[in-house]
Amino acid sequence: MSDLAPLFLPAGFRFGATTAGLKASGRPDFAIIAADQPASAAALFTANKVSAAPLAIDKIHLGMSGGLVSLVLINAGNANCAAGEAGYNAAKAVCLAAAETFHCPPEQTFPSSTGIIGVPLPAEKLIAKLPGLKSSIGPTHEHFAALAQAIMTTDLVEKTAFARIELPVADGEAPRCIHIAGVCKGSGMIHPQLVPHAALHATMLVYLLTDAAIEPATLQTLLNASANKSFNCISVDGDTSTNDTVLLLASGASGVQIAAPDSNSASNPTLYENFAAALDQVTSSLAKQIVADGEGVTHVVELQIKGAASDADALRIAKSIAHSPLVKTAWAGADPNWGRLVAAIGYSGAAIDPERIDIRFGDLAICENGGRAAEYNEKAAHEYISQPEFTIHIDLHQGEGSCTFWTTDLTHQYVSINADYST
Amino acid sequence: MSDLAPLFLPAGFRFGATTAGLKASGRPDFAIIAADQPASAAALFTANKVSAAPLAIDKIHLGMSGGLVSLVLINAGNANCAAGEAGYNAAKAVCLAAAETFHCPPEQTFPSSTGIIGVPLPAEKLIAKLPGLKSSIGPTHEHFAALAQAIMTTDLVEKTAFARIELPVADGEAPRCIHIAGVCKGSGMIHPQLVPHAALHATMLVYLLTDAAIEPATLQTLLNASANKSFNCISVDGDTSTNDTVLLLASGASGVQIAAPDSNSASNPTLYENFAAALDQVTSSLAKQIVADGEGVTHVVELQIKGAASDADALRIAKSIAHSPLVKTAWAGADPNWGRLVAAIGYSGAAIDPERIDIRFGDLAICENGGRAAEYNEKAAHEYISQPEFTIHIDLHQGEGSCTFWTTDLTHQYVSINADYST
Structure with missing residues (x-):
């Protein structure tokens, strides 16, 4: 040495x-x-x-x-x-x-x-x-x-x-x-x-x-x-x-x-x-x-996907969410609009049962069996995702597939950075 | 009647x-x-x-x-x-x-x-x-x-x-x-x-x-x-x-x-x-x-894809471009950054030869054989895509597949509309 x-x-x-x-x-x-x-x-x-x-x-x-x-x-x-x-x-x-x-x-x-x-x-x-x-x-x-x-x-x-x-x-x-x-x-x-x-x-x-x-x-x-x-x-x-x-x-x-x-x-x-x-x-x-350090990022989001039919399906769902402009802009505004998550899961191509989707923001129940959770609290959800880093847990109840994925919000700053790059 | x-x-x-x-x-x-x-x-x-x-x-x-x-x-x-x-x-x-x-x-x-x-x-x-x-x-x-x-x-x-x-x-x-x-x-x-x-x-x-x-x-x-x-x-x-x-x-x-x-x-x-x-x-x-009338849209873009290996590949390329945040924000700034188009074509999953890609903005030659066109004029390209509606022609020289697709830019206004939807 x-x-x-x-x-x-x-x-x-x-x-x-x-x-x-x-x-x-x-x-x-x-x-x-x-x-x-x-x-x-x-x-x-x-x-x-x-x-x-x-x-x-x-x-x-x-x-x-x-x-x-x-x-x-x-x-x-x-x-x-x-x-x-x-x-x-x-x-x-x-x-x-x-x-x-x-x-x-x-x-x-x-x-x-x-x-x-x-x-x-x-x-x-x-x-x-x-x-x-x-x-x-x-x-x-x-x-x-x-x-x-x-x-x-x-x-x-x-x-x-x-x-x-x-x-x-x-x-x-x-x-x-x-x-x-x-x-x-x-x-x-x-x-x-x-x-x-x-x-x-x-x-x-x-x-x-x-x-x-x-x-x-x-x-x-x-x-x-x-x-x-x-x-x-x-x-x-x-x-x-x-x-x-x-x-x-x-x-x-x-x-x-x-x-x-x-x-x-x-x-x-x-x-x-x-x-x-x-x-x-x-x-x-x-x-x-x-x-x-992603361009314009104000929120870093960890996606914890489990219960997917396969690991590949879990990744498919994570990417569908991570690439949805509607989901990413909602995060930018700390808007708990979880319906956009459900929509992105639905069009991911993964095998799912819409009525068995559970979503938690950290420890907060958000969506249960594909619908709004009984104890859903919009204010608490908004406060949780106002943090610079937060975790979203999604359970599909289809199998043993899982993945952990890291992504970001989509902000005004991202648009500013990229609407004037070369010129 | x-x-x-x-x-x-x-x-x-x-x-x-x-x-x-x-x-x-x-x-x-x-x-x-x-x-x-x-x-x-x-x-x-x-x-x-x-x-x-x-x-x-x-x-x-x-x-x-x-x-x-x-x-x-x-x-x-x-x-x-x-x-x-x-x-x-x-x-x-x-x-x-x-x-x-x-x-x-x-x-x-x-x-x-x-x-x-x-x-x-x-x-x-x-x-x-x-x-x-x-x-x-x-x-x-x-x-x-x-x-x-x-x-x-x-x-x-x-x-x-x-x-x-x-x-x-x-x-x-x-x-x-x-x-x-x-x-x-x-x-x-x-x-x-x-x-x-x-x-x-x-x-x-x-x-x-x-x-x-x-x-x-x-x-x-x-x-x-x-x-x-x-x-x-x-x-x-x-x-x-x-x-x-x-x-x-x-x-x-x-x-x-x-x-x-x-x-x-x-x-x-x-x-x-x-x-x-x-x-x-x-x-x-x-x-x-x-x-x-898309949310926050300031530019409507017609994609004319031809020479793809199949119609399905042409659609794959159109969607890859239409869903690229980097391409869409460049359009918002009327930035002719055509490299982002080439990158989106490359990761579309379609069969392509990078060295046979031709791109025109309207009648303007932008990219020829996968590289900057000899007569590329950044100012003219910028002016053309500053218009509220414009057409991008892409020829892959792979076969007879083609499609016409309509999409939009991604603007600050889109972020504003969607970062505060439900709350």
Whole structure:
């Protein structure tokens, strides 16, 4: 474990950020993550059939490198999507220049872009900043925070999460830890639909780093399971982005090996489970941070769906509610108009019995057997959903399917932010 | 043909409206359509699995009466949905009282409700108004206009459409016409998904009347085809209502019989086609009027999708665009941000090739082969979509699938209207 690694950051990575002039605001917009040694990698990408140039390059590079990444290059202010051959060539040029500057094979570079769609990326602006970036990178929390800020677009706050796993040691031995750190951005176009090398959504960019040693296939299994419970269960506006990316890198710098429980190598099932739980903690924290910082959001809503015919039906119902403009505007006004929830459940496509739907706002009975609950109290319901965060419980009484989903209201501010984005 | 029938209204129907005290505004909220003789009927209802009490009664009544309707009873201000047994009993009580007042069999009554969900209908308020309604009904345009106003909720303007078909007559004979009249309401919760006796959407209520003589099965065939090209191709907010209803009544009072071209009776294919075309004219006019009066709407957008792999894929793409908050808010700001259109096409689920997408705003080339068009002019694009109505053409170059779809922007006013609806 590197002496330089601070308390919460995984060893083996350095970070940097600079201003390349892509953001109209003039704020930092170009960041990198450099691995001291090629890191084992797993990735998920948007399921949108229109996807950005850097994602195409990422998939090719991961294949060529056998799942190794040395350099992550992230720009904000330009999505480099729907920019044709010019966009692809621009991303490729930045990768080649960065590989030369940082002395790594080009196929170990991993580019990401977020921002406006349809405008070719000005590669030369990024390339000009590479030497400066190289000399300024470092492993500290300050360097990590600079990265977190530079990748923001309409985000209001930087988003990071950390987890540590302490390893059992013999008496007198120094304590040993492995670390997981996550950093992400995302505020609008947030409804990730991630698939391995093919499907998350929203312009959400997520970078997860650990100093455990984990081979790429195991890393991918861990990432898939964790993303399905976190990033694939959030929605701000239902718009699945062309650029969503989640990257998990394992530097191995802790010297601690984690193998799949069913692998032939000497695996430690408890350590594997502990690592999976710690990863879940980081991914669900980041997912909730994205929702909380959603464009114009004033209420964060946790949907607890149970009693659905299947988990897929539970998710269908959650998404139908999370994407209903009428439900989301009612939340903006703290209006307990639960009929809109019932309507959204009804058109979700899930198997339901309208006369067995129960809805609670926190502990308050709202709807029972599909009708207004006997003890329904509009004032209490209004007060409960006036809170910045609240939970809605829905029981369909159809089976064992369930899900937890995080979403937001739809406010005047969302309209203001998005009615004047590019012009 | 009744001497009383005015120029554009079908003979055989009378109309009335009154104030029953369901609307907080105190405006008229209870309307009826009374057929002089039981009228042949065809109907379509929301596909939402949660549907309102009157729709359940309508389906039973149409079955019992063999497709005959004498009395349409419409209240606004209360959807009578998710109100359990009490809601069903309330609707039933109004039907029974109305059948007695108007001397028709109860199964020939057709109730409709629109308004807030989850509040039991106060039947006694409606029943008290029946005698007054009976004495005031009439066949004039003034009576018809009173009906159009009483069924409005968040609608700003009344919505009617008319068509006449002149029949060939011998020299010296008086001209003979058949008439079609339509009246509807709908402004929010507008994304109808109609099926025969099972599926339209949004709280859209549509009543189509003709004085042609058409038997119920033929009437249903005509209605299905016409609704699929009109009401099933509009969306304001993507919320499919629990109460959507389209009813087509044929009084036969013109004495002109219209039969299906393939029926055994002496059919007149030309007359059938002319009637179908006139019906399409009325339904598409009403559908566009609903979109134009959508909640908070400042831009009405016609989507012309072609070159899709199938008609179903074309509709999938149109709906994906029409339901994207990012696209709709961009339209609100007349922001030509076409990348959001490309993203919505990409996550629609339709078969596409990202590099073969062409987009035009009216005659302006915007996107060619998935990238910014060579002659793209942002200022011209902005000016074109600053108009209150505009057309977006999308060609996927995948096949012969196409559709025409009408939708709207998403504005501050939509948020204002819906963030404070019931409280």
